[in-house]
Amino acid sequence: MDHSDSTERLQGPDTAAGGSGTENLIGLTRRIIRLAILVHRRLGPGLLESVYDACLAWELDQAGIAYERQVALAVTYGNVRLACGYRADFIVDGQVILEIKSVEHILPLHAAQLLTYLRLSLCRVGLLLNFNTVMLKDGIRRCVL
Numbered sequence: 001m002d003h004s005d006s007t008e009r010l011q012g013p014d015t016a017a018g019g020s021g022t023e024n025l026i027g028l029t030r031r032i033i034r035l036a037i038l039v040h041r042r043l044g045p046g047l048l049e050s051v052y053d054a055c056l057a058w059e060l061d062q063a064g065i066a067y068e069r070q071v072a073l074a075v076t077y078g079n080v081r082l083a084c085g086y087r088a089d090f091i092v093d094g095q096v097i098l099e100i101k102s103v104e105h106i107l108p109l110h111a112a113q114l115l116t117y118l119r120l121s122l123c124r125v126g127l128l129l130n131f132n133t134v135m136l137k138d139g140i141r142r143c144v145l
Contacts, residue, residue, distance in 0.1 A: 025125055028065075028093055033140060035059040036129050040136035049102045052131040053089060056100070060092065067092045073120040086117055097126040106130050106141060114143045 039055045053069070060067050068091045075085040090098035099114050106128060114126040123145075130139030 025095055029096060029125060029127060029142065031063065031065060032060075032092055032096060032098065032127060035063060035065075036127075036131075036140075037136050040131055040133075043131075045102075045132045045134065047102060047131070049100050049131070052102060052129075053100050056090070056098075056129075060090075065092060066094070073117065075120060085120055088117060088121065091121065091123060095123055095125065097121060097123045099126065099128045101128065101130040101139075102132040103130055104132060106139065111141055111143060114141070115145070118143060118145045 036056060039052060039059055043051065043055065057067070057069060069089065071088040071091045072083065073085045073088055075082045088097050089100045090096075092098060097114065097117055099110070099117070101110065103110075110128055114128050118124070118126045125145075126143040128141040128143065129136070130141075133139035
C-alpha cells in the first residue's frame with residue numbers, strides 16, 4: 001500500500017475498535033511511541049530526518065496502523081482558504097500529527113509550531129519526535145488541543 005503524498009484520510013483499527021475516543025487515542029499514541037522507540041533503538045541518533053521518517057513509515061505498515069505522509073494542510077485566513085499551508089510529516093489514523101525531527105535540542109518554537117499544525121488540522125494530539133537524542137524518551141513531546 002503506497003502511503004506517500006496521500007491526502008485522503010484513512011481510518012485504522014484503533015478508531016473502529018469501540019470504547020471511548022480518548023482511550024483509543026491514548027492507545028494509538030502509545031503504539032506510535034513504541035514503534036518510534038524501536039526505530040531509534042535500531043538506528044541510533046545522528047541520521048537525517050528522512051531516514052527516521054521512512055523507517056517509522058515501514059514500522060507503521062508492519063503494525064497495520066493507517067497513516068498518511070506529507071499531508072498538505074490548508075490555511076484559512078479571514079474568509080479565504082489558502083492551499084499554501086503546511087505539510088504534516090505524518091497524520092496517523094486521522095487523529096495524531098507526527099512531526100519528525102533530528103535536531104540537537106527541541107526548541108519552544110518546535111512545540112509552538114506543532115500546536116499551530118494541530119489547529120490547522122482536525123487532529124487533537126500531536127507528537128514531536130526528536131530522534132537525535134541518546135534515548136528517544138528524552139526527545140518526545142506530546143501536544144494536546
